[in-house]
Amino acid sequence: MNAFSFGISTKVVFGRDVVKNLAPICKDKGFTKILVITGRTSTKKSPHLQALLEQLEQAGIQVQLFSEVEADPSVETVEQGVCILQEFQADAMIAFGGGSPMDAAKSINMVNANGGSIRDYLYGRRTITKNGIPLICIPTTAGTGSEVTAAAVTTDKQNQQKIGVSHELMMPLLAIVDPVIHTSMPSGVTAATGIDALTHAIEAYVAVRANPITDGLALQAMKLIGSNLLTAYSHGDDLEARSNMALASLMAGAAFTNAGLGAVHGIAHPIGAQFGISHGVANGIMLPYVLDYYWQAGNEKLRDVAVALGEDIYQLPDKEAQRRAIVAVNTLKKDLAIPATLADVQIPADALECICADAATYRLLANSPRQLAIDDLRIIVANAFGNHY
Ligand SMILES: [Fe+2]
Structure with missing residues (x-):
């Protein structure tokens, strides 16, 4: 260790x-x-x-x-x-x-x-x-x-x-x-903030600086989000779901303040600053595209993310089990009505360079599990526009 x-x-x-x-x-x-x-x-x-x-x-x-x-x-x-x-x-x-x-x-x-x-x-x-x-x-x-x-x-x-x-x-x-x-939080805010908490947990879990304590916090946060966010979203007065989400958010915070974040936040910041997209929605849009880029290079920790989010990976080959993390995130996004792509929030495709140039300066970019140069960011952001670079 x-x-x-x-x-x-x-x-x-x-x-x-x-x-x-x-x-x-x-x-x-x-x-x-x-x-x-x-x-x-x-x-x-x-x-x-x-x-x-x-x-x-x-x-x-x-x-x-x-x-x-x-x-x-x-x-x-x-x-x-x-x-x-x-x-x-x-x-x-x-x-x-x-x-x-x-x-x-x-x-x-x-x-x-x-x-x-x-x-x-x-x-x-x-x-x-x-x-x-x-x-x-x-x-x-x-x-x-x-x-x-x-x-x-x-x-x-x-x-x-x-x-x-x-x-x-x-x-x-x-x-x-x-x-x-x-309990009085509107459903749209519940969805956007909940997906932000999930992004914190996943980015902290796969981070270069992750450690055994942040791993424990991040995994538990993912489990709580996977089993409570939809209930908090659709039944806002469910105090048990609200309690579990409040706890998950706190645990994910404790994880990332130690392990750091990564490329999802690095790309979400310029999307928010340049186009006024809320932090949670920007993270929610980017999360599966960034994870997919990690997955392509192989990332064993994605298997644990899939399990924490409730995916049945029994007897699946490793690579497929890891991919289920992205499937779980996309399913949750859809259920929460989080936009799928950057085009869905009316960001023009020619903004790609500006977004990538800013994301490349993000102080925690090197904390991502796959090292990302500007060309890597271009591929991820192009995918998030719904294109293939
Ligand atoms: Fe965040």
């Missing part, structure tokens, strides 16, 4: 109605001024957010709400958040929402502690040396896993790029995961 390291510093509090204990937890930790960060659309109007704010105020905690985070948080939103944090002088932060508010909160906290602007970190001009203030993440979707990861993605609209920054000093202090909040 190869040497490896593993760690997540975030404490997890998981279960039905655990969010109701938020105020006592904050009081216990001595927090007196909390900046609450959330999205500008659905989470802003959520009754769960109102209940959370009331709970904190009734406990005598001063609260400031920053509810301007858009899907795929921009450089400008992060900078605005840094100004608000500096003015308010909070001693803790809470992120309530999906990946966007959680990532924005991590970036705001990191820039506030380390100085400069978020662009300095996106483009490697400054290094992270300081912890921010304590951050509590309360996910409202099951997909990103951001509540237990060191990563935050920011969109630079000037350059039409989505860039991730990851550092262990950006880990949230606490993740409060309450699946009751997830």
